[in-house]
Amino acid sequence: MVTEEALVERLRDGDPEALAALFDRHGDRIYNHCFRATGDWGEAEDATSTVFLEVWRHRRRVRLHDGSALPWLYGVATNVCRNLTRSRRRRLRALAALPRPEPVPDHAERVADRLGSTARMAAVLAAIDDLPPREREVLGLVAWSGLTYEQAAAALDVPVGTVRSRLSRARARLTDLTDRGESDD
């Protein structure tokens, strides 16, 4: 199997096939990361495409972490999704209020699944909407995308201690928000 290091070397040398191979390897993970960041499958598709175009544009700056380009890709994806507009988040809040669609069979079932997952993600994003963006990003990388603290640090280009503290603050805030929500109920 071609190592990621060799693949990135080819990418740096300007080999378009290496870009395609990198997309083949990591496209799905970036796509889901983008969905969790945007709450919209369509936007996640566009963001995924943008991420890999950015990878090509900055191919000579690709960095490997423990032999993998994935943390760096997550970093690019985080930046791409961060730049999405505020109107998207307003739309997400509106989506979160929508009822889940009734399941229908066959092809429509898949569509319904997608709508269901969009509504669910919108609700999740609405719940963490009060977190500062940097804390949301760490939460997304570590808790949802499964990166280690070290990988998340590489993705965000910050020290590992910063990842730990942001995650810790995010969890504390979420606990606080949850407690307040329950007392409001």
Added chain:
Amino acid sequence: MTDLTPPPDEPLPDQTRARIRAGLLAAAQADPPARRWLVPGAVAAAVLLVAGGAAWAVRGGDGGPDGGAPPVAASSSSTATERGRHAPSDEPTAPEDTADPGDHWAGYGPCAQELRYPLPGAELAATFDDHTSIWVKGDRFALCDVRGRTTVQQPKPLTPADKADTYAVSSVYTGSGEVTRVAGGIVPDGATAFDVLYTFPDGETVPAETAVGGGHTWWRVVHTYVSRGNEMKDPPIEVTVSYSGVQEHYTLDWATGTCAQANHGC
């Protein structure tokens, strides 16, 4: 309390994957600064390509019109500007439907869809298990193997040629460092005591299995093992074919003999 667990992961839809991949390749190939920057490297690559081609030709030039490398960089530049949300629905597509822009090279559709371009109009002739099937159209057949990714091999004639290309394997690599090699073909009509043995770089020797369908007997070999990195340094895959008292040996060249797929890259 709101559940903060996001919905489960989903793979990119096939059409979207194909569209994005084609767009990336088109953008990368059309990137003028990259090409200017690449000039010295391209010259060196061209020299290597010519030298490699010459060596390949000297060895017998196996491959022929259908035996070349798969069209990874499919000529889908027109799809680069399309948007996935407006892509055609993923309803089943008949193999004959070649007008559909589709994603035949992307390697994630069902066999019938992936065969649209390599062997349009092909019909299922035989199956080995849930993974491998043989499809026939006219005097040619193609093997289709589905293991997460759908791999359609270059179509071959129903009359097997006596050359290494007949025994070429397709190769699919996984993120965990494993590679799955698949080969298959037709048992020659009238052959007795037919047997095919593949010896892989990990030392395993794997005999062919057979299946009957479409009026023919078919053989298939599948082997998955951990790839140790630069396979060009590994011993080559060796093939021994025995039938009707005759034994032939073939050595599969890396790349030309190990990239039999027609619908996606190696």
